[in-house]
Amino acid sequence: MTICLVLGGVKSGKSALAERMAIASKLNVTYIATATADDQAMQRRIRHHQQDRPAHWLTIEEPIHLAAYLQQHCIENQCVLVDCLTLWLTNLLMIDNDALLKTEIAALLAVLPDIKGELIFVSNETNMGIMPLGDLTRRYCDEIGLLHQAIARLSDTVVLTVAGLPHILKGTLDDRV
Numbered sequence: 001m002t003i004c005l006v007l008g009g010v011k012s013g014k015s016a017l018a019e020r021m022a023i024a025s026k027l028n029v030t031y032i033a034t035a036t037a038d039d040q041a042m043q044r045r046i047r048h049h050q051q052d053r054p055a056h057w058l059t060i061e062e063p064i065h066l067a068a069y070l071q072q073h074c075i076e077n078q079c080v081l082v083d084c085l086t087l088w089l090t091n092l093l094m095i096d097n098d099a100l101l102k103t104e105i106a107a108l109l110a111v112l113p114d115i116k117g118e119l120i121f122v123s124n125e126t127n128m129g130i131m132p133l134g135d136l137t138r139r140y141c142d143e144i145g146l147l148h149q150a151i152a153r154l155s156d157t158v159v160l161t162v163a164g165l166p167h168i169l170k171g172t173l174d175d176r177v
Helices: 014-024 040-052 066-073 085-095 098-114 135-154
Strands: 002-008 028-033 058-061 078-083 118-124 157-162 165-170
Touching: 002 014, 002 135, 014 028, 014 040, 014 078, 014 118, 014 157, 028 066, 058 066, 066 078, 066 098, 085 098, 085 118, 085 135, 098 135, 118 135
Parallel strands: 002 118, 002 157, 028 058, 028 078, 078 118
Antiparallel strands: 157 165
């Protein structure tokens, strides 16, 4: 079992890097998409991601119950790519149900030590700027920062992607990436 967390800003190349990592694994790939197409711009982004990834990958769209799908699909000789934690957390926050938010985060963190195969998470690193205005934005930044820390502790590899270049924070990258 290996877990990798790929962080980066918007259009930093993090998804492309994660996809190259999944291909380099030489395993069957399950792609778990957490985005919801709530507006035309997001619909275009989703279409772009769909066109970029290999057609033979199994794609699952799951905006909320990520842990349950990881338990089901993180098996031996399988690579699971989750794109992305940013949108997953946003989806949970927008439901405005603290119990559900806490339950889903706890479930995700609880399932990680027992997964099999390879797991790659993609997430936006949003906490490198100024303190945001507004309660929801501050809460999001706090929650994603804590989630990144928890997943990084459990990960074998953590990569920060800037301008398409991977900066290894923990572990190593496969030479084929």
